[in-house]
Amino acid sequence: MTQTILEVTDLTVRYGKAGKHNTAPPAVDHVSFRIERGETVGLVGESGSGKTTIGKAILGLQAVTEGSIVFNGVDVTHASRKERRAHGGDLRAIFQDPFSSLDPRRTIGASLAEPLRIGRVSATEAERRVDDVLQRVRLPAESAQRYPRQFSGGQRQRISIARALITNPSLVICDEPVSALDLSTQAHILNQLADLRRDSDLSYLFIAHDISVVGFLAQRVVVLYRGAVMETGPSSDVTVAPLHPFTRALIAASPVPRPAEQAQRRKGRAELTVGTAAAVSATNAGCPFAARCPFAADVCVTTRPALSRVGQTEVACHGWDPSSGHPGLPSTQARTAVVSTIVAALDPEERPSVEPALTTAPTNGAQK
Template identity: 50%
Template structure:
């Protein structure tokens, strides 16, 4: 069974300058996500991984191909039809500092979208208490402002907000890249625990193959708008077949200076041999 199906997705942005040709950033990418699965999208800046997530969220318009959610085409939906998907598809953005309204308490931040969707204020508050417990935050957080929390705690609030309507899919756009390593591990473990409890699926976007390996069931590697490798996370992150994937793996830092130097030299050799094959 497929929850999300991306078939031959193309996205092009207007070119710079008068009469400039459009700049195509995705060249016919095909992917799928099953219920309860985490698909990791990995690649360097400009690879197109974030654009895929934004296309699924309706934030960019495809120029070709199809995006289907539970068999329904959603790539061209706008207005009320698009908003109707918000119960099923949610997002956690990269920056926990800018994704929360600094003037709203955490209780208001979490309850407001539930009330808009028809919940009573009482039911919304009860749901907020459940969400805070689910992400490991104290119940008194409802009366506090975002500035009173650390980066990791704010990202937990953002995760709680995404879980509010009980979605089937959450697009995670670099959700741990702004956090320190210890906090990254805690947030990723939280996401794994939530998936086990709720069965939610993740489309997880990251430039870090180590992060992708930790959280994903399957991995898709993007390079300059093309899908160059896909497979089980354990295979792609330990025995990559494509040269570009190998360069991503070799870019991950290690504690041993000698090993780090060896990996750097091997990465340079791999890159100089070319990754466009």
């Protein structure tokens, strides 16, 4: 039986002053998704699309304007710090820069034990759990006596994973945890996160701008554009046969290690982000992606598309709604031609995950 760990409903966040007089454009705009126990949900989008804001709202680091966040059956939307602390050990985070979460003057052992100290765990038990968690992230036990500067970037990121795991959380928010690392270190860390999830029944909200990284780890994907959900569904559908023009553009933008193929992808990306003169003048009333969409029609400029179901996926695009007046997206064959470079890039052989450590990991299908 599935158990819902996190349920986010119609989440809207506006930065600026609190209350209904805040007219700032929403950084997060009516976003809904849920995470089941043991599941990884990927949140993907360009810079500024609201990914971190969603993570911060879940962690209680950013006030929510509208909507609700239910964690382990408890509504924490407007919970105070004290109320949240009751769930603190159950909800943890890993950020892009491990240096910012590790005190350079404290040993790794002291930094790792800190969340336990707050939870009043005895010194002996804390020491045992530090040893155990270092083992789980495959770092030697003597790491506990060393300082952050004595580790490489990848090792430091392992330490911040250990710090998140030491309280045995049920959900970890991973905000771009590998984007600052080189490709092969990324592969090792992603493999390790996947292993830890399987071993401990953990759930992740995995935030990244690279959809191939998200596709590797997540069972379901949420694609954001300007704070709103454009497409969401099983990773195997969204990253293999994307419906929304923006998702296709994201896949075309995903880096690959071969220059010739990268050039082909760049071409595909340009084709997908030309936009039309009419769409460039799009108002807020229309589709948020209209100004960059090569398939924008009149209805896209005047009416905002709602999320609607196509197969297992939900997509916010008039091109998939025959009653909208949109002539429809190109036929499957034509679409395949437009995105042939993208589809080629989805072959596991062609992904950044081509690094040895990653190719030995199970595929998404096997992780389900």
